[in-house]
Amino acid sequence: MIRDKRKWRQFEREFAREEELTIEQKYKILNALLQEAWTLGVFPPKDPLEGIEVKIKVARIINAV
Numbered sequence: 899m900i901r902d903k904r905k906w907r908q909f910e911r912e913f914a915r916e917e918e919l920t921i922e923q924k925y926k927i928l929n930a931l932l933q934e935a936w937t938l939g940v941f942p943p944k945d946p947l948e949g950i951e952v953k954i955k956v957a958r959i960i961n962a963v
Contacts, residue, residue: 900906919927935941 932941
C-alpha cells in the first residue's frame with residue numbers, strides 16, 4: 899500500500915526519466931497490454947459510440963483553448 903503519494907509520484911517521475919526503452923520494448927509492452935485487454939473482455943468495446951458525447955465535448959473545450 900502506498901502511504902506517501904507525493905514520494906511515490908516523485909519516484910515515478912525519476913524512474914520514467916531514467917528509464918530508456920527501445921522501440922521494440924515499447925511495442926512489446928503495448929502488445930502485452932492489448933492482449934490483456936482482449937483477455938479481460940474490455941477491448942474492443944461492445945458499443946464503440948458509448949460515451950462519444952463526452953469525448954466530443956472534451957475535444958471542443960480543448961480546441962477552444
